[in-house]
Structure formats: structure tokens, C-alpha cells
Amino acid sequence: LAKTTQPISMDSYEGQEVNITCSHNNIATNDYITWYQQFPSQGPRFIIQGYKTKVTNEVASLFIPADRKSSTLSLPRVSLSDTAVYYCLVGDWSGGYNKLIFGAGTRLAVHP
């Protein structure tokens, strides 16, 4: 059972900033929050990972509030090539070991 909730789809235009929010109300103390990008017929690609506050890398920023019950992936200036499905994952220790369950993801469509 996935522990995350994201919007099913989003639309944006080239050059705009896109923010995708993920809810993870039952996040555990040791869980990290990780975001992946997937193009059709490819394996997911790591985007960014964080534990709390803000993390920034060359492609995105990740904002995590103090309660860690949600997180927001921010893509600064999207292009057509950012059209993909974005997944938010948190660690799942329910099985006694660390397994990661994918939620439905957010299908982002970037328009010219």
C-alpha cells in the first residue's frame, strides 16, 4: 500500500515553474523523501532526495516542512523534455526491511 498521495496530472508551459506536492502523513522518523522522474519505456531516474527543510540541486528543489508530512518538488523553468511522470517515495519499513512502494505518480505535461 503506497504511503504517498500526489496529484494525478498537471499541465504547464515552457519556462514556467512547476511545483508538485506529495502528501506522506505517516512518514517514519528514519524515512527520507525521494523523487524520481520516468519517461515512457524507461526506468525511473533519481531527481532529488531530502530529509527536512530545503534541498537544491542542479535540476530541482525539494521543500519539506517541519512536520515532514508533505513535500514539494519544484522544477524551476520547465521545458518540453520535462514531460514525464514524477514519483514521490518514502521509505517503507512495514515489512521489517526497507522496501519502496511507488504511488500513482504525477503525470506532467509541458506545452509549448
Added chain:
Amino acid sequence: GAVVSQHPSRVICKSGTSVKIECRSLDFQATTMFWYRQFPKQSLMLMATSNEGSKATYEQGVEKDKFLINHASLTLSTLTVTSAHPEDSSFYICSAKTVATNEKLFFGSGTQLSVL
């Protein structure tokens, strides 16, 4: 980032045959590997988790005798789809992680299996 190599990228087989998919971590040792399957327009579904040198742990509803997983070394895991049927046609993706990377998974490029 770390590289996970998955082969073959695409395979077409006849119903009743077995297909083996390999997943290798090229520049790191993978203590744990995961196997997912994905149907069109759907999310990834975790099939099983394998730790090097031990038996795989299968998710509920996944037949362990049909989907044989072997994780014989820290860099190689294989998934064998035995007696494949058309309903097994899917996109199979492996991923690997090490303790040092927390929940950061590195994914293979996936294998599109088509069973005729």
C-alpha cells in the same frame, strides 16, 4: 550517479518458454535489489526484494515459483519468468540500493517482455 545495467531491453518469446532478465550494478555493490513490473499507463508495482545470498521476499500475490529471483552476488540479480504466458507481458524494471544511499534507488532501463 551509480549505474544499473539491465538486459535484455526487449524480449519476445513464445508462450510456455522461460525468460531470464539480468540486473547488474556496475560501479557499486548492491546489498538489496528490487524487481518491479509496470503495465502501460500505470505505476511500478513491487514484485520482490532480494538481498545478496538469501532468498527473495515476494510481495503478496506474486508467485515465487513463476518469478524466480536469484541474487548470487553483490552486483548481479536475475529474474526468470518461467512458463511465460501472454498475461506476463509487461515492462520489468530492476533497481538496486546500498545501505549508504538510504532510500535512493538506482534503476535499470527496464525490459519489455512480450509473450506471444
